[in-house]
Amino acid sequence: MKKEIKGLVFGIQHFSIHDGEGIRSNVFLKGCPLRCLWCHNPEGISTRMELQYFENRCRRCGRCREVFKDLKAVSGEPDSIKERFAENCPYGALELVGSYMTADEVLYEVREDQAFFCTSGGGITLSGGEPMMQTDFALELLKKSKEAGLSTAMETSGYSDQKNYERIYPYVDEFLWDFKETDRRRHKELTGADNRRILDNLKFLCEKGASVTLRCPVIPGANDTKEHFQGIADLLNRMDGLNGWELMPYHCLGTAKEKRLGESNGREFSVPSQETVSQWKEKIIKYQRKA
Numbered sequence: 001m002k003k004e005i006k007g008l009v010f011g012i013q014h015f016s017i018h019d020g021e022g023i024r025s026n027v028f029l030k031g032c033p034l035r036c037l038w039c040h041n042p043e044g045i046s047t048r049m050e051l052q053y054f055e056n057r058c059r060r061c062g063r064c065r066e067v068f069k070d071l072k073a074v075s076g077e078p079d080s081i082k083e084r085f086a087e088n089c090p091y092g093a094l095e096l097v098g099s100y101m102t103a104d105e106v107l108y109e110v111r112e113d114q115a116f117f118c119t120s121g122g123g124i125t126l127s128g129g130e131p132m133m134q135t136d137f138a139l140e141l142l143k144k145s146k147e148a149g150l151s152t153a154m155e156t157s158g159y160s161d162q163k164n165y166e167r168i169y170p171y172v173d174e175f176l177w178d179f180k181e182t183d184r185r186r187h188k189e190l191t192g193a194d195n196r197r198i199l200d201n202l203k204f205l206c207e208k209g210a211s212v213t214l215r216c217p218v219i220p221g222a223n224d225t226k227e228h229f230q231g232i233a234d235l236l237n238r239m240d241g242l243n244g245w246e247l248m249p250y251h252c253l254g255t256a257k258e259k260r261l262g263e264s265n266g267r268e269f270s271v272p273s274q275e276t277v278s279q280w281k282e283k284i285i286k287y288q289r290k291a
Helices: 065-069 071-075 079-088 103-120 131-147 162-171 184-191 196-208 226-238 253-260 274-290
Strands: 006-016 024-029 050-053 094-097 099-102 123-128 151-156 174-178 212-218 242-249
Touching: 006 103, 006 131, 024 103, 024 131, 050 079, 050 253, 079 094, 099 103, 103 123, 103 131, 123 131, 131 151, 131 162, 162 196, 196 212, 212 226, 226 242, 226 274, 242 274
Parallel strands: 024 123, 123 151, 151 174, 174 212, 212 242
Antiparallel strands: 006 024, 006 099, 050 094
8 A cells, every 4th residue: 555645834824815826725845955144034944843932922831941042952852852841831821833644635625715725826935945845755645636626835945956947847836936146156155955856947938938037036235136137138038938926025023933942053144125116116117128
């Protein structure tokens, strides 16, 4: 008998309207190969369960004194130990990040929103982390979603083996492609890896006829440069398969999440104003027209 695949899921968000067409349920899978300095979902980076600590709930009862000293050390322990820490906290100050689920278990929860999918054209969106870090599980979940008649989308950094995208693209109605930086060297400084593989995979999917929307996180002081905006415009002009594009301006929600995990990269960025975001969009449109 074939063993059922389980994925490590760190959240299912209902009623999302920003991650594909219509109203969607976002399934967040743990594990990411990149280390973006501005990461919005740091709890999705590790491929293991983690503990997060909510200081505002803590009553300093002393039951988990060692956890307060070093959350990272505890996160390196077996999952059973982390589960025991979370279960024994009487005030809910310690919570597990991540749980193992089968595709059927995920779909059972997602399909609670099927009435909204039918009226809005929505469906399921896989996100992360990077869902391609769990390719086998993502493929299983996408196949079963299509069998259930759901629209499917995937948010991805594009950083995975091309063979993985070849396996998965027939079951994805729309790819939401995070494009973080045009310059290869600068991309490595900001994310820990250069963008060659990302661009090669983008070209591959566009040539295959996949539906791809370019999503561009823009971070003040990091990648809000003329060269990067020109690079976005250039991709839009020369990649025929791109449906369109959108900017994803920086927000600081990831900072609080890092603190709950006992981590921090020491970098701080400013949240851009709506006026600044509008100016960024105007620049990209201008560069598109000039090309």
